[in-house]
Structures are given as structure tokens and as C-alpha cells.
Amino acid sequence: MSTRADLSPSGITIRPSQRPTINHLPVELLSHIFCFAVLRYDDSHMGFLQLDFARCALCGVNSLWRSIVVSIPKLWTTIVNFANVPYHWSTVENWISLSHNLPLDLVLTRSRHAPPDELEGAYVQTMLGLAVPHFPRLRRLHVDVHFSSSLPSIENHFVWCMPSLTMIVDGENFRYICQQRPEWTSNLDNLSELTVSHFVENEDIAVHLLEISDVVDFLEDLPNLYSLTFEDADFDFFPSQPLNQLSISNVGSLEIKDLDGTLLTDLLYHDWDNLDMVTITNCVLEEEHIFSLFCQDLYLDAIDVDGHLPSLLQSWDGITVHFINCPGYDDDVLETLGSVNRNDQSSFNASCLIEIISIGCSNFSIEALKRLVERRNRTVDYADPEWWKKVEAPELDTVMVEGYGSELSTGDRQWFESHLREFFWNGVGCCRGTLFFWNFDQHHTLTSQVDPF
Structure with a gap:
């Protein structure tokens, strides 16, 4: 043997x-x-x-x-380098070559274990110089550096065609390509995600102010752009044409973070033809503007009590609203959602709403939530043993609450479970004959364990 x-x-x-x-x-x-x-x-x-x-x-x-x-080439399609750790740069060229001809993701970021390096800009340029021959297969570009002067320049660095690029996270370059290089978009047919972050006025540089029409024209030339994010932006918009004449037809997901009231209102006022989802984080409406906002899912994250949420929700035309760590989600918001529209006494505010999800919110009362369900579901025939199969907007179908801070009484839980098709409170709930244990991860994604009754 x-x-x-x-x-x-x-x-x-x-x-x-x-x-x-x-x-x-x-x-x-x-x-x-x-x-x-x-x-x-x-x-x-x-x-x-x-x-x-x-x-x-x-x-x-x-x-x-x-x-x-x-x-294994596919293990090297994402190249990460730290702008403040010089020794990382000696192996970049070899790492890139290991990916062969596969699509490439390039990440230039900062190490939290090292202090800022005054040579950061030179390191970034070195990295880009090594990557230039591979730009035609570049799929994602993420640049996060300490000094704004270290950011790459589209004018000086991005002269190559990048037909495979699907995501770019950028700042000041946005002004340049909108105003001086609109033809650059012809190389970005596959771009599906665009983030414009930390875009603020620089008092030391005389620049032509960016008009909203320039932005719209730029976005309209990106046929596959689906996800658009503006973060910490401070544009000066002087529209050369009425706002209602500007439409953005291709974007499906709009995320707005840390914007002032004027810009937020301007952005939301436009005609976004195909929005599926809008996320608004740490923003405040300038004043109580009421306008139509069309999107299926609305995420409201860290909106304070003076954020004028009732005004925003009054004419929102969507199905699911998510309140995340949102002090502004209070009884006034519930009162607005449970009231008829001031311009159409025959319909509720947010007339298509059927689902409310809240995470880490505790400024609303259980009594106000019950009043909302009672008002919107007043036409539900609870005598019908299969009433829950016939719920439709403006009636509420689902309420999910996580992180309220206190448990429901047995009586309140039974009341909600008998008036909604799906009801969850702090991880446990009922979905018409099925017991769910559920939680949200850090990305607010729902996971659940199902136990039949």
C-alpha cells in the first residue's frame, strides 16, 4: 500500500x-x-x-x-493607496499590472495611522502617472486627500479617454468640466455614479459662477448616470431660465448631504423625471416651500426639528418614507401625513404613501402614530377577514419602528397589529400570520428571521 x-x-x-x-x-x-x-x-x-x-x-x-x-488577476482590480504613506507608492505599478486587462478601481485615500504629508500632492501625481496607461479600463476613481491642492485636475491629468469609468468622486473639477470641458462627457458613456463633494467657494480664486443650467446640461449628456450625490456643496446658482423648464431625465437616485437651504430647495424643485430614490442628510429647507417631489423612496437622515419636514412631505408623491436618526420626525410630521391636502380636500398629503420606516427616532408619540393610522385607514373594512389584501394608498400598509427607546404596551402592539398588514417595533412584529425578528445593518438594510405562527 x-x-x-x-x-x-x-x-x-x-x-x-x-x-x-x-x-x-x-x-x-x-x-x-x-x-x-x-x-x-x-x-x-x-x-x-x-x-x-x-x-x-x-x-x-x-x-x-x-x-x-x-x-489571480481579479484580486487586483481594486488598487488602494495612501497619500500620506510614501512607501506604498513603490509597488503601485506592479499591483496595477497584476490585474492584467480587467476593469480597474483606483482609490487614493488617507491613512488614519499617519499624519498629513506636505508631499501629498506629489504622491498623488506619481500615482496618476503610473495609472495613465490604464485609464481606458478605469472603472472607479475615488480621491480622498488632506489638501485640496492635492486633488487631480481633469484639465491636466485626465486627457485620456475613460470609456469604462462608472464612478467618480470629485470636487472642484466639477466646475471646470461643466463650464470649460463639456465635451469630456463624451468619454463617460458608462458613468453611472457621480459624487460632487466638498465643493465650496474659494475667495482666493476668481471663478465664473456656476449656473444651474450648466449643471443640467452636463448631467443630461451622461446617458447612463443613475446615482448622483451632492455633499457639502455651496454653489451660487443664477438660473438663466425658469426652474420649471429644467428637467433631468436620467438620474434615478439623488443623494443630498450637508447642503444649505437655498441649494437644497433649488435641486428638489427641478423636474427629475425618473427618480426612484431621494436621500436627504443633515439638510434644512431654507423656508416653508411646498413643491411636488416625485420619487418612490424618500430617505430623511439627521434632519433637525427646524428642517421643515411637514412642508417637504406635504406634496411628496412616493410610496415609502424612511426616517433615520431624525429629530425632525415628530408629531407635527405625523399630523401632516394624516391631514388632507390644502389644495385638494379630497386627498391626503403624501397621497401615495403606504409604508413608514423609522430608525433611531424618538421625538414622535405613540398616540400621534395611532391617530395617523386611524385617519389614513378609515376606509379599510376591518370586518372583512382578508382586509389586509385590499389595502392601497392612501391607506397605510406597513409601519416599522427600530430604536424608539421604549417598548409598546401589549394593548398598543395588538392595536397596531390589527390595523396594519405589517407592523414591527424594536425588532419584533407581525406580517399577517408570520412572526418576524428583524434588524437593520449599518447601511439600513433589512434582514429578518421568519417564524410561522
Whole structure:
């Protein structure tokens, strides 16, 4: 009988006296394990860092693992470098080459373990110089640096065609491409995500003010742009044409963070033809403007009590509203949602609303929430044993509450469960014959465990 057992085509064997380890697995199986370990992270900034850490950790185990990792091109399609850690730059060119001809994600960020480096701008330019030959396959570009002067310039750096680019996170360059390089969009047919962040007026630089029509024209030339984010932006808008004549037809997801009231109102006032989702974070409406906002899902995150939420919701035409860590979600908001529209006494405010989800909100009362359900569901025939199959807007179908701070009484829980098709409170609820245990992760994604009654 043979005393050797061949476990893989690579010829790795185990003697009877040896204790099997993971290194005795076939190389092909180790490759699959490594791909799972590295490629399981999402496309967020933190996900990029976790992916880079996992890849480096595997390479550091031993020469066998390193040789396997560097032989798999798809493990090197995301290149992460730190603008304030100089030694990282010596291996960038080799890392990029390991991805062969696959689509490439380029992340230039800051290490929280190192102080700002005054040579940061030079490091960024070095990185871009190494990446230029690969721009035609560049899929994502994320730049997060300490000094605004370190940001790459479209005018000086991005002269190559980038037909594969799907995401760009940028700031001051946005003004330049809107006003001086509109033809640059012809190289961005695949761009699906655009973030304009930390875009503020610079008193030391005389620049032509950006008009809203310039922005709209730029966005309209991006046929596949779906996700648009404005964060910490301070544009000066002087419309050359009436707001109601400007329409943006291609964007499906609009995210607005840390904007002042004027810009927020201007953006929301436009005709967004195909919006599926709007997320508003840490913003305040300038005043009590009432206008139509069309989107299926509305996310309101960290809106304060003076954020004029009742005015925003009065003419919102959507299905699901999410309140996340939102002090402005109070009894006044519930009163607005439970009242008829001042311009149409035959319909409720937010007339298409059927689902309310709140996370980390506690400024509303249980009594006000019950009044809202009673008013909007006054036409529901609860005598019908299958009433819950016939609920439709403006009647409420679902209410989910997580992180309210206190539990419901048994009587209140039974009341809500008997008046709504789906009701959840702090992780436990009822969905017409099924008991759910649910929670939201850090991205506000619902997960649940289902137990039939």
C-alpha cells in the first residue's frame, strides 16, 4: 500500500506522520477560498480598505499563499493607496499590472495611522502617472486627500479617454468640466455614479459662477448616470431660465448631504423625471416651500426639528418614507401625513404613501402614530377577514419602528397589529400570520428571521 496520498494536480502530498494543514489543500481550492475572502466586501470606502487589508494579510502568510494571490488577476482590480504613506507608492505599478486587462478601481485615500504629508500632492501625481496607461479600463476613481491642492485636475491629468469609468468622486473639477470641458462627457458613456463633494467657494480664486443650467446640461449628456450625490456643496446658482423648464431625465437616485437651504430647495424643485430614490442628510429647507417631489423612496437622515419636514412631505408623491436618526420626525410630521391636502380636500398629503420606516427616532408619540393610522385607514373594512389584501394608498400598509427607546404596551402592539398588514417595533412584529425578528445593518438594510405562527 502506498504511504503517499496525492491531493491535487500540483502534487502536494501528505505523509502518514504529517498533520494535515490548510496548505495541503489543492491550489485550485485555495484560490477559491482566497477569492471569497477578498472579494466579499462592498464598494464603499470602508469596503475598499477591508479588501486591501485582506489581500495584504493573505500575501503575508507565506510564499505559497502570496504566489497564489498574485496569480489571480481579479484580486487586483481594486488598487488602494495612501497619500500620506510614501512607501506604498513603490509597488503601485506592479499591483496595477497584476490585474492584467480587467476593469480597474483606483482609490487614493488617507491613512488614519499617519499624519498629513506636505508631499501629498506629489504622491498623488506619481500615482496618476503610473495609472495613465490604464485609464481606458478605469472603472472607479475615488480621491480622498488632506489638501485640496492635492486633488487631480481633469484639465491636466485626465486627457485620456475613460470609456469604462462608472464612478467618480470629485470636487472642484466639477466646475471646470461643466463650464470649460463639456465635451469630456463624451468619454463617460458608462458613468453611472457621480459624487460632487466638498465643493465650496474659494475667495482666493476668481471663478465664473456656476449656473444651474450648466449643471443640467452636463448631467443630461451622461446617458447612463443613475446615482448622483451632492455633499457639502455651496454653489451660487443664477438660473438663466425658469426652474420649471429644467428637467433631468436620467438620474434615478439623488443623494443630498450637508447642503444649505437655498441649494437644497433649488435641486428638489427641478423636474427629475425618473427618480426612484431621494436621500436627504443633515439638510434644512431654507423656508416653508411646498413643491411636488416625485420619487418612490424618500430617505430623511439627521434632519433637525427646524428642517421643515411637514412642508417637504406635504406634496411628496412616493410610496415609502424612511426616517433615520431624525429629530425632525415628530408629531407635527405625523399630523401632516394624516391631514388632507390644502389644495385638494379630497386627498391626503403624501397621497401615495403606504409604508413608514423609522430608525433611531424618538421625538414622535405613540398616540400621534395611532391617530395617523386611524385617519389614513378609515376606509379599510376591518370586518372583512382578508382586509389586509385590499389595502392601497392612501391607506397605510406597513409601519416599522427600530430604536424608539421604549417598548409598546401589549394593548398598543395588538392595536397596531390589527390595523396594519405589517407592523414591527424594536425588532419584533407581525406580517399577517408570520412572526418576524428583524434588524437593520449599518447601511439600513433589512434582514429578518421568519417564524410561522
